Amino acid sequence: MIPKKTAIITGAGQGIGLAIAEKLAAQSVNIIINDLEEGLITEACKKISIAHGVQAIAVSGDSSAEEVIEELIQTALTNFGTLDIVVANSGITLFGPFLEYSRADFMEVTKVNQLGTFFLAQAAANVMKDQVNGGALLFTSSVTAHQSHENLAAYAMSKAALEMLAKNLVLELAPFKIRVNTIAPGATVTNRTILDPEYENTWSKITPLGRPAAVKDIANAAAFLVSDEARHITGQTLVIDGGWTSVSPSPYA
Template sequence: MVEQFLSGKVAIVTGANTGIGKAIAEELAKRGAKVVVNYRSHPERTDEMISAIKAAGGEAMGAQADVTHLDQLQAVVDQAVSSYGRLDIMVNNAGLETRTSVLDTSPEDYDRVLDVNLKSAFFGTQFAAKQMIKQGGGGRIINISSVHEDWPMPNNTAYCLSKGGVRMLTRTAGVELAPHGITMVNIGPGAVDTPINASYAGNKTLLDKLDAAIPLGRMAEPQEIASVAAFVASDGASYITATSIFADGGIMQSSPGL
């Protein structure tokens, strides 16, 4: 029997009907949380997710919103509270990348990446924290960041910049929110087998090169990131805040050994 150590908790996961967000929403629900699955498009995927969660004995609901529009993001928080009575766990997961360099990133690319990856995490943190303070009892804010909050990735400059911002958001806001009993942690995945890395999965040469750079020899599965998120959301992580946890298979420490 799966231990439901999040029973009675209410969670929001943004960008949650695909990839890492989907795995996190499903894992939190499996652990007993009532989960609000935020999504921007493909409502049919969300419906399938929620049906599967409920069939497994969990509880979840969908909340369509573009998290770069702050009124819509606030509405997701309001929907969680009106439906489930409170908010205990906020997972700022929505993200994208353009894989463009500093020389060829357009203003439109820049705005899109920073709005989704950083602005939504900043105000998702603000809106969730205000609700947590209002209701009392503290809470957990989890940002799905990246190894690239600290580790350069040439030709993906705006993405790295956005994740570097998320790093300092967590460090600074985590200190500000600590007196309220709200902890804040980044989870920094390395390469994960999700649609964002489909270019590797479909190209054996690229995939072999990537796997060779990872000490564990493979990309992560989304579930391996989700299990870290469930731990961070649990009482077992009650003394971890204003920092990042990397789940990267050791890639940040890899070396050619020259």
């Protein structure tokens, strides 16, 4: 019997992160999911374990905190012995006009989106480098790393940085059979965006394929990139946006 793989997914209490966790669990991957809201991931772990027959462990806390990163890594090694997949999905969006954007908001976006991803990847790679089969890292970027979007300068900058990080790490991690890729979702219907009653209608009008993404659309792409089916893909960004970045009409127009 082939041993089950082990994955860490951050920002997985709901939305895209949870959908990725469910997709990987359906492929018999044991998972450790992280989110700030402990109740969300505790309930998610119960449902995933029952539905897919894998072990699902919740680790709550700020994914950019050193102690939380260490707990995630140690939880994987203690419970499963290996760490095969890490999806650094945690992120924060703080809108604001560039001319008035606060230092506090900038630092929070940078801390969660960049610092958290960088040091989780570092900690994971230090485990994966000693494994025969290496591992796969996946970062969650955004279409805003490719096209300008009003009031998202700091967020867009942080997401573009992740795509360059993935490219740069190819040089240092490929010798250890560690692959690093990025997904860049566009407009996606999630628990958060659905709170806007006009969201789906607005993005359906300006997306060439006629609708925003569902979370499973993003999860399907993520699961492919961390799978053995993508074993010769590294340093790449996959944009999942229904064609929006090809035309880029503003939702505010």
